[in-house]
Amino acid sequence: MIRKVEEVQLKKLERISPSQYCTAKKCPYKLVLANSYGFKQLMPFSPNAYLGSVLHKIIELISKGTIINEELFDYHWKKEIDKTEAMLKDSGLSTITPLKYFAEGFALKKIKVRNLIKNRVNAHVNRTVSNRKYLTEVILSNTGKTISGVVDLIIEESRMVTIIDFKTGVVFDKCLNEDGVYIVKEDYQYQLKLYCYLYYLKYNLLPSNLYIVTLENSYVNIPFSLIECKAIYDEVICFLDTTNVSIDIQDYAGLAHCSIDNCKYCPYRPACQYYTVWLDYHFEEMKDLKGKLLKVNIFGNNSMGIELKVADKIVLVNGFNQEFYRQMEDKKGQMLYLFNLKKNKHSCNATANNYTIIYA
């Protein structure tokens, strides 16, 4: 139950993928930690993220023509869900299985992705009567492979090229542009424009269209120009260079940008020394706590609570299972770092839940 952060040597970035860039530019240290930990998760994702991976895989199989009817859909759906749930159980996350009870909108998303079969079958039929090529999971890289990513689908028809990325979550920002139209999230725009420029570098041919395809089978157009795509590409090259210079001179503090938005879902919070210091002043706004363990309390319903000294306050955290009593007792007097708690509205007290992780 109580984990210890493995110490690793921080490594320079050899490459970055188009899907990583926007998050990395907000806090470069997040990517440095992810890369140094070999992208190993230090915190569980939400069940929605695991369902998202299953949906993405199923969309890929539909677009490849592997799933062409309901029987095949049912077979692959079960296979992917079983595989994901087995992985969750193996990594100690059985409490968020089965996913159908814990992931939001499980049934609706399953129906939506099943509905995609019809559209893809029609497209598949068209493939035989035209010279269109449907290429799935295409790796695009620059010459040095410093920027490299996998495109979900490229459609080539003569010199007309369309790049498509599938998204299973919300595609638009909450704000509107000056014409009153919702704009596509910056991360997704950057991702598609970088794919576009990588394609251009590789084939000396500028794609004609960039689209995001949603679970509702909407095609969201991303307008672009070659100049704009190149500017983003140059920006990423510069980001890699400056980040690696900071790693060389060990200026990690200059790479870590702590803020509520950057840190609240960062899976590397346990390994980020800047976050744990920042948390001292922001624990009331976050779902995490850092404090000295003072006392362990046993309750009648097989549950357990602890008392922590957080800044100058005594904070109670309940909802732990008693089977961890001995482990907790052994940590008395030490600093504990608790992540993903449910905080009480009117005090700093909190309750542990299925996603709570403790590091010492």
Ligand code: SF4
């Ligand atoms: S916890 Fe915050 S500051 Fe630290 S790496 Fe993650 S996002 Fe960056």
